[in-house]
Amino acid sequence: MATAFIHHRDCELHDPGAQHPESPARIRAINDYLPTSGIWDRLVRHEAPLASREQLCRAHDENYIDVVFSAAPSEGYVYLDPDTCMSPHSLNAALRAAGSVIKGIDLVYTGEADNAFCSVRPCGHHAETRRAMGFCMFNNVAVGACYAKDRYAAKRIAIVDFDVHHGNGTEDIFRHDPSVLFCSTFQHPFYPGSGADTRSDHIVNVPLPAGTSGAQFRDAFEGEIVPALNDFAPELVLVSAGFDAHENDPLAQLRLREDDYEWVTRRIREVADNSAQGRLVSVLEGGYSIASLGSCVEAHLKAML
Numbered sequence: 001m002a003t004a005f006i007h008h009r010d011c012e013l014h015d016p017g018a019q020h021p022e023s024p025a026r027i028r029a030i031n032d033y034l035p036t037s038g039i040w041d042r043l044v045r046h047e048a049p050l051a052s053r054e055q056l057c058r059a060h061d062e063n064y065i066d067v068v069f070s071a072a073p074s075e076g077y078v079y080l081d082p083d084t085c086m087s088p089h090s091l092n093a094a095l096r097a098a099g100s101v102i103k104g105i106d107l108v109y110t111g112e113a114d115n116a117f118c119s120v121r122p123c124g125h126h127a128e129t130r131r132a133m134g135f136c137m138f139n140n141v142a143v144g145a146c147y148a149k150d151r152y153a154a155k156r157i158a159i160v161d162f163d164v165h166h167g168n169g170t171e172d173i174f175r176h177d178p179s180v181l182f183c184s185t186f187q188h189p190f191y192p193g194s195g196a197d198t199r200s201d202h203i204v205n206v207p208l209p210a211g212t213s214g215a216q217f218r219d220a221f222e223g224e225i226v227p228a229l230n231d232f233a234p235e236l237v238l239v240s241a242g243f244d245a246h247e248n249d250p251l252a253q254l255r256l257r258e259d260d261y262e263w264v265t266r267r268i269r270e271v272a273d274n275s276a277q278g279r280l281v282s283v284l285e286g287g288y289s290i291a292s293l294g295s296c297v298e299a300h301l302k303a304m305l
């Protein structure tokens with residue numbers, strides 16, 4: 001039994017411009033740190049394939065996909081929104097990032113892996129049905145969920161998003177789809193401003209004020225998200241694993257530490273073990289402290305192993 005680690009060198013080549021916080025150094029921080037940890041040899045490494053147009057179309061509007069493909073520059077930079085920039089390698093990186101979740105889903109459904117972590121960029125959870133946003137081109141976790149429904153006839157999929165920013169894109173894509181339970185903890189008020197007012201029986205948003213500690217985060221997760229997950233009894237659990245709620249993160253003001261990420265991953269894994277035969281696929285979202293990202297991912301993986 002194994003935990004898969006899915007990555008691709010193309011994800012390091014996506015260059016959103018100098019000084020951009022979503023930098024190639026993020027992936028290098030993970031890839032440099034993990035081999036020094038005790039868990040590297042226990043991970044089974046796989047390359048991320050390119051997502052196909054058909055796979056993207058299940059989560060995104062076709063016209064939007066055309067916009068992204070035709071915007072991809074052969075030199076220089078093109079901005080899809082004020083924060084989301086494409087350079088010559090960006091389209092391939094985005095296709096690998098979406099493809100990584102598809103690979104993870106194949107691995108857990110075929111039994112080749114118990115669970116999988118996708119160490120990829122650009123991130124995805126701000127990308128809406130027809131809009132790039134907040135460093136995200138394609139919504140990686142949503143592309144994966146749509147694939148699982150189509151390929152494996154998954155009837156109940158839970159997406160847990162503990163990135164410090166609300167996963168507005170994922171919410172947008174599954175707003176009218178009760179087969180997907182979307183649970184998001186996020187700093188509020190904060191970018192992108194959404195989430196706190198959404199009311200739905202399959203969307204559980206948990207806004208947290210700036211300064212929230214790990215203990216307060218755990219109370220909120222245990223009180224609001226765990227019961228919703230248990231009631232839903234998902235057949236597949238997907239995680240939007242952003243590590244920007246960490247106390248060292250330069251973009252946000254929550255105060256989580258590595259042991260909080262290990263704790264929350266264990267709680268999510270228990271849900272997967274109870275109802276989904278352990279099937280859990282996690283994909284990297286944010287996390288901008290280069291010094292802390294590697295140890296955060298290690299804590300996450302420890303709980304998955």
Ligand SMILES: [Zn+2]
Nearest residue numbers: 163164165286
């Ligand atoms: Zn984030």
